[in-house]
Amino acid sequence: MKKLLVSAIASTMLLTAGVSAQEASSEKQAKSAAQFRQALLQLVRSNVGALGAMAKGAIPMDTQTIETNATRLEQLSLMMDDYFALDTSSFDIETEALPKIWQDRADFATKVDALTDASQGLKSAAMKGDESAYKAAIGSVLKSCKGCHDSYKAE
Template sequence: MSFLKKSVLVLTISTSLVVATTSLAQPASSEKHAIYATELRQSVFKLLGGNMGPLGAMAKGKIPLDAKVVEKNAIRINQLSLMIADYTRTDTSKFDVKTEALAKIWQEPEHFSKNIDKLTVASSTLIAAAKSNDEDAIKKAIGGVGKTCGGCHDDFKED
């Protein structure tokens, strides 16, 4: 089975999981529960940012492009993208928790799920580009991942 076919299979499975998981969102049962859920959610996004940072620096020429590092970070981003729905399942919007997440995450679950899917697809594309060792393709694919991150920030993250 080719890499592309495997990517499509993983995407199909992950999309089904995201839609199923998002529809199961439940309100936090207490402030303590909301704080804990927020901390877990923020951990996933910190890991995403930690893996995206070096990729952005490579795309901008601030550090040398290293296809192996790109591939490793793209795989991590892809895996984390598959976790986002799980860690946003608890609706914390009714509690005063320290977060930049907008309540739209839970008010517009289909839109949020589509954004997660875009990140899964973009990171899969980046994995393939990294394997190709084509610098232009890698930089373009890094830009694609960055665009999906920014789009989600625009829609679901406080400025």
């Protein structure tokens, strides 16, 4: 019974930590956090670019690239909650992140989870060698990116 209680408390703490945001304590900390977020998103962009080009037919479908990029996107998506945990909205720093990210953490987390799920689906399609599923799976990844950008990225 004691183990169950400890497990329940630990789970609740982890879930709560993932949904709540901590405010940056200084402009320097906020700027640093924004730079790390931008670096993470640059890595996402670099992996999505080739996938988008394949979906449009601009470059040939390549199973190895699809699988590699999907794996990377999955890993990067799992880092996003950590990199967006620090609320930098009260500081005047260069960022395209809208304050809504920290005002509605649960929705933001749902959108990040959609990227994780879409990346896993794309990786699965690549591993199966199912070319007919590539475009649809790439489309799901791009749709998940758009869903987050539409809500949480400044124009």
